[in-house]
Amino acid sequence: MSRAQRLSDPRAIRQRLGLNQQDFWGQIGVTQSGGSRYESGREMPKPVQELLRLVHVDRLNLRNVTRIDLLALAHLKKSQPKLYRKLKAEAMQGTTHNQRHRRART
Template sequence: MTMFSAINNPREIRRQLGLNQNEFWSRVGVTQSGGSRYESGRNMPKPVRELVRLVHVEQIDLAKINREDMAVIGYLKDTHPDLFLSLRKAMKAGTVDQVQGEKA
């Protein structure tokens, strides 16, 4: 899914996750009643759509990410793209978690 792509059925995403409306929508800063309107077909603003994608589709815990983390990621992508890609590949393969576990 690309950034700001349409989320056609947030209700289906919520149901697949087994969450009630309050649990689902509060994680992205939307009231239950606002989320109910989106689930009923009201157009979601792009920022809300992107938050739903990040939190519920990509399963990113926004409480664990801060501005400095994002700056480091941007710096790494811009200045060392080969390292960034190799780290991302290793993470997908599970080898980054194994290495981090060995250091602990």
């Protein structure tokens, strides 16, 4: 399933995460009633789609990311591309390991 297809079914994402509408949509600044409309097929504005992707698909905690973090990352990517790729690969391996570990515990 492509990322676009996953985002086109926010109800499935919410149910997979085990959240009610108020908690799911509230995390990205959308009311429960607004989220219900999106789940029923109303088109989501692009900013809402991006927040849904970042928070509920990519599982990014936006409270932990600052503008300076993103600027530092962009600088590292540009000035030290080999190091950036190495760190990115290591981070991905850690993420994959953590996901497997969480699934094994449940």
